[in-house]
Amino acid sequence: MREEKGGVLYDPYETEQQEWKKQQVKDGAKQLLTIISPIIILLLWEIFSRTGILDIRFFPPPSAIVSTFFDLAGSGQLWTHISVSLYRIAAGFLLGVIPGVTIGLLMGLYAPIRHFISPIVMAFMPIPTLALLPIIIILFGIGDFSKVVTIAGSVFFPVVINTVAGVLNIEKVYLDVAKNYGTSPKDFFFKIAFPGALPVMLEGIQMGQAIALLTIVAAEMMGATSGIGYLIWTSYKAFMLKEMFVGLVLISFFGFLFSLFLRGLQKKIVPWR
Amino acid sequence: MNNTVKISIDNLTKIFYKKNNSVTAFQNVSLQIEEGEFVCLVGPSGCGKTTLLRILAGLELPSSGTFTIDSDSNDRPLQSMVFQEKGVIPWLTVEENVAFGLKMRHLPKEFVRKQTDYYLEKVGLKKFSKLYPKELSGGMKQRISIARAFANDPEILLMDEPFAALDEQNKFILQDELLSIWSETKKTVFFITHSIDEALLLSDRIVLMSAHPGEIIKEIKVPIPRPRTMEQVRANAEMAEQFITIWNHLQQEVQRSRR
Numbered sequence: 001m002r003e004e005k006g007g008v009l010y011d012p013y014e015t016e017q018q019e020w021k022k023q024q025v026k027d028g029a030k031q032l033l034t035i036i037s038p039i040i041i042l043l044l045w046e047i048f049s050r051t052g053i054l055d056i057r058f059f060p061p062p063s064a065i066v067s068t069f070f071d072l073a074g075s076g077q078l079w080t081h082i083s084v085s086l087y088r089i090a091a092g093f094l095l096g097v098i099p100g101v102t103i104g105l106l107m108g109l110y111a112p113i114r115h116f117i118s119p120i121v122m123a124f125m126p127i128p129t130l131a132l133l134p135i136i137i138i139l140f141g142i143g144d145f146s147k148v149v150t151i152a153g154s155v156f157f158p159v160v161i162n163t164v165a166g167v168l169n170i171e172k173v174y175l176d177v178a179k180n181y182g183t184s185p186k187d188f189f190f191k192i193a194f195p196g197a198l199p200v201m202l203e204g205i206q207m208g209q210a211i212a213l214l215t216i217v218a219a220e221m222m223g224a225t226s227g228i229g230y231l232i233w234t235s236y237k238a239f240m241l242k243e244m245f246v247g248l249v250l251i252s253f254f255g256f257l258f259s260l261f262l263r264g265l266q267k268k269i270v271p272w273r
Numbered sequence: 274m275n276n277t278v279k280i281s282i283d284n285l286t287k288i289f290y291k292k293n294n295s296v297t298a299f300q301n302v303s304l305q306i307e308e309g310e311f312v313c314l315v316g317p318s319g320c321g322k323t324t325l326l327r328i329l330a331g332l333e334l335p336s337s338g339t340f341t342i343d344s345d346s347n348d349r350p351l352q353s354m355v356f357q358e359k360g361v362i363p364w365l366t367v368e369e370n371v372a373f374g375l376k377m378r379h380l381p382k383e384f385v386r387k388q389t390d391y392y393l394e395k396v397g398l399k400k401f402s403k404l405y406p407k408e409l410s411g412g413m414k415q416r417i418s419i420a421r422a423f424a425n426d427p428e429i430l431l432m433d434e435p436f437a438a439l440d441e442q443n444k445f446i447l448q449d450e451l452l453s454i455w456s457e458t459k460k461t462v463f464f465i466t467h468s469i470d471e472a473l474l475l476s477d478r479i480v481l482m483s484a485h486p487g488e489i490i491k492e493i494k495v496p497i498p499r500p501r502t503m504e505q506v507r508a509n510a511e512m513a514e515q516f517i518t519i520w521n522h523l524q525q526e527v528q529r530s531r532r
Contacts, residue, residue, distance in 0.1 A: 171359065176356065176360075177354075177356065178377075180330050180331065180332060180354045181353065181373055182350060182374075184377070191373075195364040272405040272407060
């Protein structure tokens with residue numbers, strides 16, 4: 001199929017192929033940009049601190065941070081900090097998510113429970129759990145458990161609110177279908193309410209995960225003797241800023257890792273979306 | 274056709290009560306539908322057709338009046354509904370959607386599988402059985418809805434404008450498929466539509482409703498022999514006349530409700 005226009009031959013297939021190739025190049029460029037941006041930041045940082053534009057005492061070059069990381073890792077104390085923090089995050093996360101999902105589902109499914117609990121959730125939500133840390137330490141001591149409780153408290157709210165929203169936002173026609181086909185309360189919960197609420201619920205869990213990381217660092221800064229937050233805080237107080245940066249990078253790394261993991265999980269358990 | 278009454282609606286009225294502004298959806302609706310009859314309810318939009326159907330489906334309660342659906346066995350559900358659109362549950366696969374009613378009744382697994390397979394085959398969804406609805410077109414989704422209702426093997430079927438959201442061609446195909454499944458099972462069907470063509474093609478009897486408050490004002494028998502095709506309906510002079518009658522009636526009702 002060739003068409004002549006102004007003496008030039010046009011092949012529609014070829015035209016489309018050219019377009020497709022252009023699009024491929026564009027897509028590739030976008031991916032490249034995503035990879036390049038953090039590298040540029042790191043490079044600039046490295047150059048600026050080496051040339052003295054950035055004060056090396058406050059902003060040690062990334063290469064120095066990496067070598068400090070290996071020193072700390074070699075001495076073994078880094079692993080203690082990491083494992084302690086990860087344990088606290090995991091325990092606190094679960095202790096926030098499980099009650100959050102349970103109470104959220106109950107509130108979503110039963111209007112009286114929702115109306116009864118809503119004001120309590122609303123009243124407590126704006127209080128940063130970290131502001132309650134002194135009370136939490138009085139109640140639970142300065143051990144692991146007080147950190148776990150602090151994280152759980154912060155994770156609970158986004159999870160409970162998203163779970164309620166998840167249940168309430170299930171399209172009404174699915175509730176009609178369930179009723180019309182004589183669904184029992186148990187089947188209704190497992191076949192309609194829970195799977196229907198799952199996508200929005202998972203968004204809440206994703207938020208909870210981010211909040212857990214924010215909280216752990218702050219919680220370990222006050223009244224802790226180990227953990228990544230403790231590493232950041234004591235390094236800062238001793239003016240060992242390379243060590244402090246190692247701690248910050250670790251938090252960033254784990255945040256990224258957990259996000260990837262939860263996104264993967266989401267794809268697995270909500271394949272119908 | 275035997276003349277046992279399958280659905281008996283007696284003086285049904287539905288009022289939506291609101292402070293200062295109560296709306297009568299329909300009033301004094303009485304209707305009898307015989308066993309195996311295919312009845313279409315046609316009326317201008319807002320005449321309470323859907324509400325009437327929802328009451329029969331057990332999704333809403335009437336304000337006054339009664340209805341009965343005749344049942345000769347206890348293990349058969351009274352009614353199953355085919356919803357307008359979006360009635361397919363997105364987190365269940367095609368197969369699970371079709372099996373939904375049967376599973377909710379906790380019937381033996383083997384029976385559920387056979388029944389589901391049979392109707393999946395009937396509506397041509399066999400090879401899509403493991404997919405999620407998001408991967409299917411609107412017409413395919415309505416096939417799931419129809420298969421789910423028939424697979425449940427209820428006493429009567431209720432259909433709420435199941436083809437309204439489909440394009441013209443898909444509509445014709447699905448109407449044809451519906452007729453072919455129906456002719457096998459001879460279920461009693463109560464079907465709501467605002468399409469006169471659809472009503473003439475599908476039904477044994479057309480019931481006309483007035484604009485709100487809805488009341489039944491006319492019944493029309495459709496004597497065309499089955500199996501029918503759209504061409505037959507279109508070519509039939511008597512049906513053309515009926516079409517005009519119904520058309521005029523709907524026009525009048527729409528005009529009247531605007532005043």
